[in-house]
Amino acid sequence: MRKNNxxxxxxxxxxxxxxxxxxxxxxxxxxxxxxxxNYFEEDQxxxxxxxxxxxxxELEEEWRSLQTQVREMEETLAQNEESSFNLxxxxxxxxxxxxxxxxxxPGIEVTLNDHTFVPEEGNPNDYxxxxxxxxxxxxxxxxxxxxxxxxxxxxxxxxxxxxxxxxVIKIDNNTSTxxxxxxxxxxxxxxxTSLKLNGGVQDSLxxxxxxxxxxxxxxxxxxxxxxxxx
Amino acid sequence: xxLPVMGLLAGIIIGLLTGVQIPTAYxxxxxxxxxxxxxxxxxxxxxxxxxxxxxxxxxxGLICNLVFALGLAFLGQQLGVDLYLAPVFAFGVRLFHxxxxxxxxxxxxxxxxKEK
Numbered sequence: 276m277r278k279n280n281x282x283x284x285x286x287x288x289x290x291x292x293x294x295x296x297x298x299x300x301x302x303x304x305x306x307x308x309x310x311x312x313n314y315f316e317e318d319q320x321x322x323x324x325x326x327x328x329x330x331x332x333e334l335e336e337e338w339r340s341l342q343t344q345v346r347e348m349e350e351t352l353a354q355n356e357e358s359s360f361n362l363x364x365x366x367x368x369x370x371x372x373x374x375x376x377x378x379x380x381p382g383i384e385v386t387l388n389d390h391t392f393v394p395e396e397g398n399p400n401d402y403x404x405x406x407x408x409x410x411x412x413x414x415x416x417x418x419x420x421x422x423x424x425x426x427x428x429x430x431x432x433x434x435x436x437x438x439x440x441x442x443v444i445k446i447d448n449n450t451s452t453x454x455x456x457x458x459x460x461x462x463x464x465x466x467x468t469s470l471k472l473n474g475g476v477q478d479s480l481x482x483x484x485x486x487x488x489x490x491x492x493x494x495x496x497x498x499x500x501x502x503x504x505x
Numbered sequence: 506x507x508l509p510v511m512g513l514l515a516g517i518i519i520g521l522l523t524g525v526q527i528p529t530a531y532x533x534x535x536x537x538x539x540x541x542x543x544x545x546x547x548x549x550x551x552x553x554x555x556x557x558x559x560x561x562x563x564x565x566g567l568i569c570n571l572v573f574a575l576g577l578a579f580l581g582q583q584l585g586v587d588l589y590l591a592p593v594f595a596f597g598v599r600l601f602h603x604x605x606x607x608x609x610x611x612x613x614x615x616x617x618x619k620e621k
Contacts, residue, residue, distance in 0.1 A: 279560070280558050
């Protein structure tokens with residue numbers, strides 16, 4: 276072999292050696308790299324399990340909190356039932372005030388009657404009870420704190436109108452005649468006093484020649500609106 | 506005669522010392538390079554036994570092989586077809602062929618030596 280060839284061969288072998296080590300190194304790197312993914316995968320799986328467990332735990336906690344919420348809601352529901360019972364009571368009371376149901380209780384009775392004696396020269400119109408007199412009484416009673424008022428058994432509500440129809444008056448289209456009995460439920464003493472004030476309703480009615488009789492009662496009963504009672 | 510062996514050792518040592526690493530994606534090229542080099546080595550040995558060794562032939566053959574083999578591998582990677590198998594196959598076949606030829610030549614060589 277010539278020297279020239281040997282030189283070339285040496286050069287080639289240097290390169291081959293270099294490449295062989297390179298390939299060996301790459302292969303050596305690849306082996307752990309192949310193993311690493313396994314570890315990685317294992318790690319990942321473990322992490323997934325942990326995550327799932329954590330999620331389960333969280334969900335369990337959520338479930339528990341939801342359960343407590345349900346229990347709270349049930350409790351509030353029970354309370355609501357109680358309070359709605361209270362509301363029903365309130366409603367009943369309010370209905371009593373508006374006149375949708377009959378009521379009974381201590382109160383006052385005011386009887387207005389036409390003057391029995393009409394002088395010859397007098398105008399009979401000045402001696403009978405007019406609707407404004409009744410209105411006066413009702414207003415005064417309401418001011419004094421009456422909770423329920425009826426006139427001749429007809430319940431007075433906030434919509435009630437009282438109309439003068441000559442000798443009779445109409446209360447919500449119900450004709451009624453003298454004597455007019457105005458009943459009111461409330462603090463009877465207070466109602467009486469307010470009616471009997473000096474220069475008050477009673478005085479002015481008496482001045483207008485109307486017979487007024489005021490009587491406190493321990494039990495006044497009233498029908499619901501639309502019903503009639505005596 | 507020991508110079509090529511020293512060269513091989515030197516190359517291994519250089520490779521170990523430099524610590525150059527090739528990404529796994531390029532192992533195909535590395536394998537091809539090794540194949541081409543071994544093929545060139547065997548070809549050169551064969552030619553020198555036959556006393557037909559020529560520098561220009563050796564260099565041009567080596568460079569041509571390198572360019573074509575690596576080019577094919579590159580093209581194969583770009584196209585997603587394992588085209589690098591073609592040079593691997595060709596060089597592999599040639600490698601064994603050269604080994605066979607070398608074996609015969611060596612046997613002849615020693616026969617001649619004995620007869621002398």
